[in-house]
Amino acid sequence: MPDAEPLPGRCLCGAVRFTAQPKHDTMDVCHCESCRRWSGGAWMTVECEPDMTIGDEGALGIYGSSGHAERGFCKTCGTSLFWRMRDGSLLTVSAQAFDRPDRFRFASEIFVDHKPGNYAFANPTQKKTSAEVYAEFPDIAG
Template sequence: MTDTSHAERLTGRCLCGAVTFTAVPKHGMHACHCENCRRWTGGVYLGVDCGDSVEVATPEAVAVYDSSDWATRSFCRACGSTLFWTLKGGGLTAVSAQAFDDPSVFAFESEIFIESKPDNYDFAGDRDRMTGEEVMAQFAEGA
């Protein structure tokens, strides 16, 4: 996993390069199995919490979709690459792990909305697994 104790700023981009960004990861990678993330990405969303540290070089190249009462989803206007899931209240932007230039630096730490995971795939290994109810309770505690 990335050593975030040094607040290392990492780089990333979308498929076509119209969106480039830097961000400071707070933790390793998590997988979200909720229906919205699966529809948004065409698979499971692998995200890295970067707090409020995301800096985009060309903000006009990013489209933002108001996907729920509590979050937005951002993608490249040109190529459609999945980029950021952002909590409307601030404090949390999950950056698509695969949008980073070197996604291999992130440890696979957790899976969320585990009850929404379809039966046709499973990830090997032991890690924290939380239900949607547990995740929402955690958000409520942080509010």
């Protein structure tokens, strides 16, 4: 998928439209408490190249959710759109905000040890605990 064209997407009300270049054809899920509270469920995300294009940056809100990351959302309708490292090294975009979210295969789940017991996915996925995620990305441990 890296050679494909950037894909379009938008928030619920359409005030924030974007194009982003997925790095893979897969969707990942984060079960950490911050992502669950922010998205209203498990955060379904697609890792993208950092040069996302936003149509109307004035409609975009940014929330600094930690010392290392920030989250983008629509100021009008509140749609959760992306999570990114402040240094620009990693960008994940809401899989469901893309115009065709069904193009992404569900591949992995992270922070599975933080997942509450009131839901579970039937798909076979790679699963990582918080310790495994922090070992892979020591800059976000904290």
